[in-house]
Amino acid sequence: MLPFLDTAIIAIVALVPLLAITVGGGSAIFYLLLLACLAACCLREGGWRASVHSLRPYRGVVAALFVMLGAIVISQIAHGNVHGPSIERGARVSVAFPIFLAAMLGIDRRHLQQALWGVVLAGLTAAAIVFWLALPAFVRPDTPQHNAVTYGNLMLLFLVLAAYGTGWHLTAGRRLESGFKIAAAAVVFAAFILTQTRTGWMAIPLFVVVGLWLFAKVKHPGKMFAALGVACALLVALGSTNEALRARVAQGIQEAEACQGAGATADTSVCIRLQLWRASRQIIEEHPLFGLGNTQRFIPELEARVATGVVSPFVSQNFGEPHNDMLNMLTSYGVLGGVALILLYGAPAVVFFRRLGASHPREVRVAAAMGLALTLGFAVFGLTELMFRTMKTLGLYVILAAWLLALSDGGAAAPPRARAPR
Structure with a gap:
């Protein structure tokens, strides 16, 4: 039963980005994954106690994300009202996140990495939709599910994850696989330009820095800024062609x-x-x-x-x-709500930042770089757009954060065993 659940969890995680940017169904897929993760946590060897124990290194992150639900509840108590959707948002962050993380920590990392193909497919599908809507007149597309700003931001995030994902070898054909991921990232970037999204361009320097840290291992500040300057100049030149x-x-x-x-x-x-x-x-x-x-x-x-x-x-x-x-x-839940959002970005980002160090294995560093791109990217995107406008984008963030924390975990990745029947 447990191997089936692990496979189901991986498949659902792979589907989440695709559904979030195309046909919707965010709540259904979110709660389906939550149910699968709950079952996996209870059925693995040691039961739910072992799952809770696996979260001990992440107590700080779990506690930080629990502030979200606390801020919402305290605000509603102060005003004497109950707003169900707000409480659900808080629960998705504070309650669902540790369940996702506990379940994914028990899955073999080599298998869990395969969910990256869902991100690549989501990017390519979104790009195809943009090309269909924008060409041949190069008009700004009226994208489905999200406005063009959010759509473009998510496309940019997916292409960055695909580009960083060249550091993983998920198939026997390593060169072909890397070439495909790079080509997919290039195609998605072309579609991103067609969305004419100004917000996403603010995050590109950040993604370039993380990429240089991951692949080029450029750590000297002077070299980092020089390389960043060259990369930004090339990006500006490329963007100006539109x-x-x-x-x-x-x-x-x-x-x-x-x-x-x-x-x-x-x-x-x-x-x-x-x-x-x-x-x-x-x-x-x-x-x-x-x-x-x-x-x-x-x-x-x-x-x-x-x-x-x-x-x-x-x-x-x-x-x-x-x-x-x-x-x-801040307007909805006050100062504690603002603190909760900072922790939603910052608590996982601190863990990813530490794991991006050269002392960690390459596969761990790749996942950490993806995690930094996710957390800091959403923080930058959220400056001029409401990225968490819908439940599905909030759910997407929570699921991807748990997935990348599990993949960047330095512990053993041995597949768990089901409990023996009594």
């Missing part, structure tokens, strides 16, 4: 400059974000400790600020969130 992207960058600069004084409530892409951020700052100043209690109360707060000229009527009627993950947590 006329529509160049136009969007120039347009963004113009909109930011115009969003002042009489133009402070202009309904342009950049100015809309600035209006949402100004309103969020006011809400945080008025409700610093516990926020509003849930995400739904942000909408009436926006509507109340139309009369004072903070936001335009268009923004109050069409936008129900701050377009920033940190501001969303």
Whole structure:
């Protein structure tokens, strides 16, 4: 029974990125994986006690992620209301994460690595959709499941994981496998450019630094900055070949400059974000400790600020969130919510950072580099976009974080055995 569950867990983890970016079904696949992981934790040798014991090195991470549920519950108690979706979000982070991690720690790493093919397939599928929607006129695609910004950010993350994944050998044909992963990353990057997403480009220097640390082992600060400068110059040159992207960058600069004084409530892409951020700052100043209690109360707060000229009527009627993950947590759940988000990024990132050191085996370092790309990438993406807008992106983050923590674990990767019947 246990080998079947392990295989099922690996298959589901591989499916999660594909479903998250194409047809949806995020909640169903999330809870299916949760059920499989619960069963695996109970059936392995030693039962659930052994699973709990395997989490001892991760007590700090588990405790840090439990702050998310605590922040939400405390905020709702303070306001005397119960918002089910908010509690579910907190439970996905605080309760489901340790169950995912405990189950995956008991799976042979060589087998668990195979889930990377799901990430590669998700990237290629998303790229095919973008090419279909954008070509031949090179229009900005109206992507499914997510807006173009979130879609482009996830595509960029998937291609980075595929590129780092050349450090793993998952098949007998090593050269062919590496070539395929590099080609897949190149195809997805071309599609990413077509999404005309400005947010994703801010994270690329970070991904380049992590990649240099992983593959080139460049540690001297001078050499690192020089290599980073060259890489960024090449990326800028490549991005500038897309006329529509160049136009969007120039347009963004113009909109930011115009969003002042009489133009402070202009309904342009950049100015809309600035209006949402100004309103969020006011809400945080008025409700610093516990926020509003849930995400739904942000909408009436926006509507109340139309009369004072903070936001335009268009923004109050069409936008129900701050377009920033940190501001969303602070306005919804107060200062503890902001701390919870920092810990959601930072606690796993610290573990990944330590495991990226040269003293660890290559396979561990590859997983650690992927984990840094995931955690810090989402942190950068969340500066100008609400990456955790939906349950499926939050679930995707939690599942991938647990998967990469298990893969970067330096312990033995021997496959677990089922308990002998009594």
